[in-house]
Amino acid sequence: MSVLRRQRSQADVEHQIRDELRDILAILRIDECALELQGFDAKTGTAALFVTGACPDCDASAATFIQGIETQLKLRVAEVRAVLLTVGNAP
Numbered sequence: 001m002s003v004l005r006r007q008r009s010q011a012d013v014e015h016q017i018r019d020e021l022r023d024i025l026a027i028l029r030i031d032e033c034a035l036e037l038q039g040f041d042a043k044t045g046t047a048a049l050f051v052t053g054a055c056p057d058c059d060a061s062a063a064t065f066i067q068g069i070e071t072q073l074k075l076r077v078a079e080v081r082a083v084l085l086t087v088g089n090a091p
Contacts, residue, residue: 013079014040017047020076027072028065035069038086045081047073052088 014037021035033053040047049069070083 008079010040010042013042013077016077017073017080020073021049021069023076024069024072028068040079042079045079046084047077047080047082048084048086050086050088 017037017040021037025033025035033051036050036052038048038050051066066083066085069085073080073083
């Protein structure tokens, strides 16, 4: 017996990714950092993220935690299979 699974729209998936990124950023506790979804490719399951900022008291940045960010997104959003990261400087 097969289980039918309703396919979600691109907008629904992107909305959930944005929500999860806010939660993940709060867990990282890097106040001077931003994680922004640039786009999601439904065919490949790839979420493209733009990251700015860093921890003012240490050498850490969200880029340092990309493996954890990717793992968390894959666990939280079934459609995500990969994460591409672009790192920028805070204004």
